[in-house]
């Protein structure tokens with residue numbers, strides 16, 4: 220066990236890389252968490268430490284990762300935990316990673332929209348995209364950083380300019396919308412939410428979050444008013460948490476749960492499914508399913524990331540109207556992201 224004074228001393232060293240566990244990082248599936256010291260990053264790292272397929276869990280943040288890594292390294296599961304800090308540590312943390320999951324960046328405060336975070340968070344995404352191009356060009360990249368609708372097009376544009384873009388390997392994580400839809404529908408129907416299946420398509424702000432209740436399993440039964448209220452609650456659930464936390468940030472624990480489930484599915488895809496099992500997750504990816512160049516739909520995951528885009532679920536008339544309403548909003552965010560990405564290619 221490393222004693223805390225040694226960690227403090229080490230953290231002043233310029234290399235800023237530490238390994239905890241038996242004999243350093245072992246070969247195997249490597250998952251890097253960028254933003255690992257934050258509200259989402261810490262519980263997400265805890266959940267990922269429990270995945271037996273991960274042999275190296277590589278934690279990066281601007282500071283404080285040695286403490287988080289030392290703490291996690293005492294858990295008796297397979298993954299060796301490595302800690303990296305600062306800008307210099309980013310590429311080292313991501314070196315030859317199989318999966319990079321990114322909960323780095325600023326969260327909302329009450330009164331803010333997710334879009335208000337672009338100014339700060341675009342540069343974080345840009346740094347990660349540049350580092351990924353050099354350190355792990357074949358990795359699956361899962362961005363949690365808001366606003367997802369803009370951040371993913373920024374990253375795609377930068378990766379394209381660097382010649383390392385593979386649309387099957389870049390994901391905006393929207394699984395919290397699915398987790399919430401399952402929780403709220405389960406509550407409404409008075410059934411175990413784990414047994415609920417409901418696709419959520421589109422993007423990750425307000426009206427661009429579209430739960431397809433017509434395809435819910437078990438079938439959703441409610442009046443039109445109840446259905447409208449339920450959809451509105453799913454769309455505004457992030458704001459519900461921001462208000463409840465009253466200035467102390469946005470969803471962290473439910474997001475960590477949703478992101479770890481998503482990463483576990485990516486891992487299942489990489490490892491190959493057992494028999495006929497199909498690994499399906501909704502995520503915001505490059506898409507030709509609608510007029511929007513990026514769009515979340517259910518995806519089949521495989522060893523190279525997206526194996527197949529299942530496309531739009533069947534929609535009823537109300538859902539078709541909601542889709543028409545959301546597309547201009549989503550397209551504007553995507554254009555903004557592409558433009559920002561082009562501007563950042565030379566300046567990041």
Ligand SMILES: NC(=O)C1=CN([C@@H]2O[C@H](COP(=O)(O)OP(=O)(O)OC[C@H]3O[C@@H](n4cnc5c(N)ncnc54)[C@H](O)[C@@H]3O)[C@@H](O)[C@H]2O)C=CC1
Pocket residue numbers: 253254255256257258259260279280281282322323324325326327336340342343346362363364365366367392393394395396423468469470471474
């Ligand atoms: N996709 C989704 O469904 C959700 C997305 N989010 C977003 O996730 C992001 C993180 O949220 P929290 O963990 O609550 O925030 P937080 O502030 O608690 O943690 C963010 C961490 O990122 C680190 N960071 C900032 N810039 C960095 C950089 N350049 N390199 C490495 N690390 C850096 C910070 O030091 C901090 O530890 C926010 O943008 C938030 O809006 C939050 C909830 C749901």
Ligand SMILES: O=C([O-])CC(=O)C(=O)O
Pocket residue numbers: 326327333365395423456457458460461469470
């Ligand atoms: O609402 C926020 O700012 C965080 C988020 O994306 C969510 O909880 O869905």
